[in-house]
Amino acid sequence: MARGVSFMIPVLIIGYGNTLRGDDGIGVAAAEEIRAGNPDVDVITCHQLAPELAEPISQARLVIFVDASAATAPGTIVAQRITSADLSHSSFTHHVDPATLLALAGTLFGGNPEAWLMTVGIASTALGAPVSPLVAAALPELQKRIDSLIDCCA
Numbered sequence: 001m002a003r004g005v006s007f008m009i010p011v012l013i014i015g016y017g018n019t020l021r022g023d024d025g026i027g028v029a030a031a032e033e034i035r036a037g038n039p040d041v042d043v044i045t046c047h048q049l050a051p052e053l054a055e056p057i058s059q060a061r062l063v064i065f066v067d068a069s070a071a072t073a074p075g076t077i078v079a080q081r082i083t084s085a086d087l088s089h090s091s092f093t094h095h096v097d098p099a100t101l102l103a104l105a106g107t108l109f110g111g112n113p114e115a116w117l118m119t120v121g122i123a124s125t126a127l128g129a130p131v132s133p134l135v136a137a138a139l140p141e142l143q144k145r146i147d148s149l150i151d152c153c154a
Helices: 022-037 051-058 098-109 133-137 139-153
Strands: 009-016 042-046 060-069 077-082 114-121
Touching: 009 022, 009 051, 022 042, 022 060, 022 114, 022 139, 042 051, 051 060, 051 098, 060 098, 060 139, 077 098, 077 139, 098 114, 114 139, 133 139
Parallel strands: 009 042, 009 060, 060 114
Antiparallel strands: 077 114
């Protein structure tokens, strides 16, 4: 893709987490629900964020990352605007965060989308467990907040 932005993707949702570990899969579950209910939104689901996501991110006007969080109370939804990371002190590994992906999208592909991270506090990451009732109950509100972001920012 040539440098410069030509928004080929108005909205990109990236839901990530381990679907085999209970509540950690809430980001993937939310993204799948959005995919089913909104055909105008591009959705990527993955186990973890990787540098390869920088290219599709660079093509979007709005990117919403959706993940689980052990740092907040179970079922609590937190929205955080994301800005590009400073790559000058970065070392790449097999895992990157949303801010680093934004920086890569800009540096490598010339894209600079608005970006948000939506997290849901989790109760359990037990292997093979389903999403807990408290976290599953937060899914409709999470979808409503994501829809609001899409309506407001896309």
